[in-house]
Amino acid sequence: xxxxxxxxxxxxxxxxxxxxxxxxxxxxxxxxxxxxxxxxxxxxxxxxxxxxxxxxxxxxxxxxxxxxxxxxxxxxxxxxxxxxxxxxxxxxxxxxxxxxxxxxxxxxxxxxxxxxxxxxxxxxxxxxxxxxxxxxxxxxxxxxxxxxxxxxxxxxxxxxxxxxxxxxxxxxxxxxxxxxxxxxxxxxxxxxxxxxxxxxxxxxxxxxxxxxxxxxxxxxxxxxxxxxxxxxxxxxxxxxxxxxxxxxxxxxxxxxxxxxxxxxxxxxxxxxxxxxxxxxxxxxxxxxxxxxxxxx
Amino acid sequence: xxxxxxxxxxxxxxxxxxxxxxxxxxxxxxxxxxxxxxxxxxxxxxxxxxxxxxxxxxxxxxxxxxxxxxxxxxxxxxxxxxxxxxxxxxxxxxxxxxxxxxxxxxxxxxxxxxxxxxxxxxxxxxxxxxxxxxxxxxxxxxxxxxxxxxxxxxxxxxxxxxxxxxxxxxxxxxxxxxxxxxxxxxxxxxxxxxxxxxxxxxxxxxxxxxxxxxxxxxxxxxxxxxxxxxxxxxxxxxxxxxxxxxxxxxxxxxxxxxxxxxxxxxxxxxxxxxxxxxxxxxxxxxxxxxxxxxxxxxxxx
Numbered sequence: 174x175x176x177x178x179x180x181x182x183x184x185x186x187x188x189x190x191x192x193x194x195x196x197x198x199x200x201x202x203x204x205x206x207x208x209x210x211x212x213x214x215x216x217x218x219x220x221x222x223x224x225x226x227x228x229x230x231x232x233x234x235x236x237x238x239x240x241x242x243x244x245x246x247x248x249x250x251x252x253x254x255x256x257x258x259x260x261x262x263x264x265x266x267x268x269x270x271x272x273x274x275x276x277x278x279x280x281x282x283x284x285x286x287x288x289x290x291x292x293x294x295x296x297x298x299x300x301x302x303x304x305x306x307x308x309x310x311x312x313x314x315x316x317x318x319x320x321x322x323x324x325x326x327x328x329x330x331x332x333x334x335x336x337x338x339x340x341x342x343x344x345x346x347x348x349x350x351x352x353x354x355x356x357x358x359x360x361x362x363x364x365x366x367x368x369x370x371x372x373x374x375x376x377x378x379x380x381x382x383x384x385x386x387x388x389x390x391x392x393x394x395x396x397x398x399x400x401x402x403x404x405x406x407x408x409x410x411x412x413x414x415x416x417x418x419x420x421x422x423x424x425x426x427x428x429x430x431x432x433x434x435x436x437x438x439x440x441x442x443x444x445x446x447x448x449x450x451x452x453x454x455x456x457x458x459x460x461x462x463x464x465x466x467x468x469x
Numbered sequence: 470x471x472x473x474x475x476x477x478x479x480x481x482x483x484x485x486x487x488x489x490x491x492x493x494x495x496x497x498x499x500x501x502x503x504x505x506x507x508x509x510x511x512x513x514x515x516x517x518x519x520x521x522x523x524x525x526x527x528x529x530x531x532x533x534x535x536x537x538x539x540x541x542x543x544x545x546x547x548x549x550x551x552x553x554x555x556x557x558x559x560x561x562x563x564x565x566x567x568x569x570x571x572x573x574x575x576x577x578x579x580x581x582x583x584x585x586x587x588x589x590x591x592x593x594x595x596x597x598x599x600x601x602x603x604x605x606x607x608x609x610x611x612x613x614x615x616x617x618x619x620x621x622x623x624x625x626x627x628x629x630x631x632x633x634x635x636x637x638x639x640x641x642x643x644x645x646x647x648x649x650x651x652x653x654x655x656x657x658x659x660x661x662x663x664x665x666x667x668x669x670x671x672x673x674x675x676x677x678x679x680x681x682x683x684x685x686x687x688x689x690x691x692x693x694x695x696x697x698x699x700x701x702x703x704x705x706x707x708x709x710x711x712x713x714x715x716x717x718x719x720x721x722x723x724x725x726x727x728x729x730x731x732x733x734x735x736x737x738x739x740x741x742x743x744x745x746x747x748x749x750x751x752x753x754x755x756x757x758x759x760x761x762x763x764x765x766x767x768x769x770x
Binding site for chain 2: 207208210211214215218219220221224225228239241242281284285287288289292293294295298300302303304305306307309310311312313314315316317318319321322341342344345348372373374398401402403404405408409419422423426427433436437439440441443444447448450451455458459
């Protein structure tokens with residue numbers, strides 16, 4: 174796991190080539206310009222984060238538009254308290270949804286990827302492409318009969334429904350990521366296991382699975398993040414009382430008399446888990462982005 | 470024959486749950502959705518009378534739906550142009566070794582980890598349409614206030630509250646959120662070009678511009694294509710960002726097929742909702758199927 178997928182995908186810049194180097198003065202100007210630009214964009218990117226942060230600490234009178242860009246006059250935590258009490262139950266539900274959804278679809282994806290790359294059958298490529306297409310479909314194109322199907326199957330609204338949906342619609346991307354990952358595992362390893370008389374499951378358990386940690390990291394991050402951030406399925410299959418955190422947040426922020434401090438604090442709270450994943454596992458996060466597309 | 474089945478049979482068996490699930494939840498439901506879109510089920514009461522393509526022709530004749538397609542086009546153009554521009558620019562700046570590259574990369578990418586719903590909370594406020602001249606200055610919020618206070622008051626605008634171009638304002642947070650992703654793609658593309666290739670071109674007397682024009686850009690084409698496909702198909706499906714920024718789902722100014730489908734669903738007009746879903750599916754398929762065929766062919770080579 175020392176070399177992450179991102180390191181392979183984005184190696185760090187190679188040494189500057191001396192050939193055709195402009196004179197020193199111009200190079201310094203270029204470099205200054207470059208860092209000025211980079212910093213300018215950092216500021217632009219961070220503006221919304223700044224606004225969220227300062228507004229979340231403002232009191233009701235301080236949230237006046239004329240002071241919108243200024244720091245709070247006094248740092249209040251009432252907004253955070255309100256956001257926390259509103260969101261806490263939904264946060265708990267979301268963890269109950271996202272963790273099993275990520276684990277189950279990752280496990281299935283790993284087996285699929287293994288079969289499709291190392292235990293291929295006639296037509297495997299066609300099957301793979303058909304599975305892959307499931308990643309791109311607009312869920313709007315299945316939503317109407319899907320609501321019917323889920324109620325016919327008797328899956329309760331809220332977390333149980335969403336669990337099924339995130340597992341099923343996560344399969345394509347999990348399969349893709351694992352298939353691409355296992356392509357880099359030498360086939361000789363599989364052949365050797367086969368020679369020793371190991372069947373398909375044995376080979377998986379003793380050869381492939383132990384090598385799969387980096388693939389699992391990428392897939393789990395990916396599934397965790399996209400299920401956590403999902404709003405489309407959540408809005409069709411849950412309500413404020415049994416919905417995940419995105420639904421709770423949209424209720425908190427969507428009223429006519431919006432409490433700005435609370436809704437901004439809520440947005441920050443709802444983003445903490447994915448941001449922690451991103452900060453701790455950023456490299457693998459990008460690896461996941463590279464290996465596929467985006468659900469939602 | 471039997472030996473071959475014995476050889477790949479177990480694999481097929483392991484894959485069976487996924488094949489069944491995807492078969493039911495993707496393909497069968499698409500078919501079912503198509504069937505519903507041909508019925509006259511416009512109320513919660515079940516109805517299975519087939520009316521052919523009437524729902525489609527009605528939708529296409531509906532000025533609201535036409536407007537939602539127009540919005541979708543503008544949104545997609547802004548989203549694509551913005552993410553490609555910034556993504557390429559950042560990757561290009563960071564391609565040459567830079568101190569603190571990891572830091573810049575991390576900052577540019579971080580919005581990607583946040584949900585559209587969470588970022589929509591702040592963008593709703595930033596894209597407030599109140600302007601200084603209308604409100605005597607004190608009530609202005611968001612970007613308009615920022616523009617005013619840095620002397621760019623003339624650049625204030627209605628943002629999303631404009632029936633023709635308002636949807637372009639939704640592109641702003643979308644670009645904010647995903648430019649970093651496109652940057653990561655391009656960066657990987659740049660780094661995938663062997664240094665020897667650049668050296669060889671330089672020794673042959675290539676100017677920097679010619680180097681890019683003839684050596685680097687052509688190598689980036691596949692990356693560019695993936696970025697266009699991914700951003701393009703996201704734009705077609707974009708729903709949560711609009712819902713987060715615009716309080717009323719049925720707002721004409723920023724209506725797109727995805728939000729209109731939701732409005733129809735809420736109104737129990739299942740046939741129309743299904744038809745809109747089908748239209749979105751066709752649009753996505755037009756983009757994605759050639760791409761999937763292209764990549765699976767490229768892989769075989």
